[in-house]
Amino acid sequence: MEPLWEWKWAAWDEKAGRFVPTPVWMTDAEARADWWAFNDQRSHKIEHTKRDRNRSIGPLIDPPANDVDWPRERRARADVSRYKLPPFFTSTYEELRRIWTEQRNEDVRRLALEVQCGRHALSELEALTAEEYWHIDKDSATITDARKAIARIRRRLRQEMERIGPLTGERR
Secondary structure: OOOOOOEEEEEEEEEOOOEEEOOOOOOOHHHHHHOOOOOOOOOOOEEEEEEEOOOOOOOOOOOOOOOOOOOHHHHHHHHHHHHHHOOOOOOHHHHHHHHHHOOOOOOHHHHHHHHHHHHHHHHHHHHHHHHHHHHHHHOOOOOOHHHHHHHHHHHHHHHHHHHHOOOOOOOO
């Protein structure tokens, strides 16, 4: 069997002021496809972590750090609202329709459409995930079937991420 080389990778963390290694091993192709920092010129493979995935007996991901007070960490994370946004009530479908009909500002109307479009995308992704789970859950499913299912879900997620653009910064 041909070796499948994988490495841990490191990305520059502005807050910590140092390179932070990934907890997972990734091949070049996986890092290129999945890792947020792959295109950052400061990110790199950690050469001494190179291993053949086909011969490795170690886990694909490191266990959580023992030197962290996890109950305290969970409480601290719970105190910060989701995605570091201020607390707000989610708009209902009826409220979005009202905003669309009452507002003449094109930007406000576009935001209402974007919220509804995101809801449709999430619903579609949930249905796709449920369908793929059903197929994988059968006794005859193989690892290859699972990889294909995950690839289909990831492909649809990638399409949606390309549609909406980056979370911060310039519009594409």
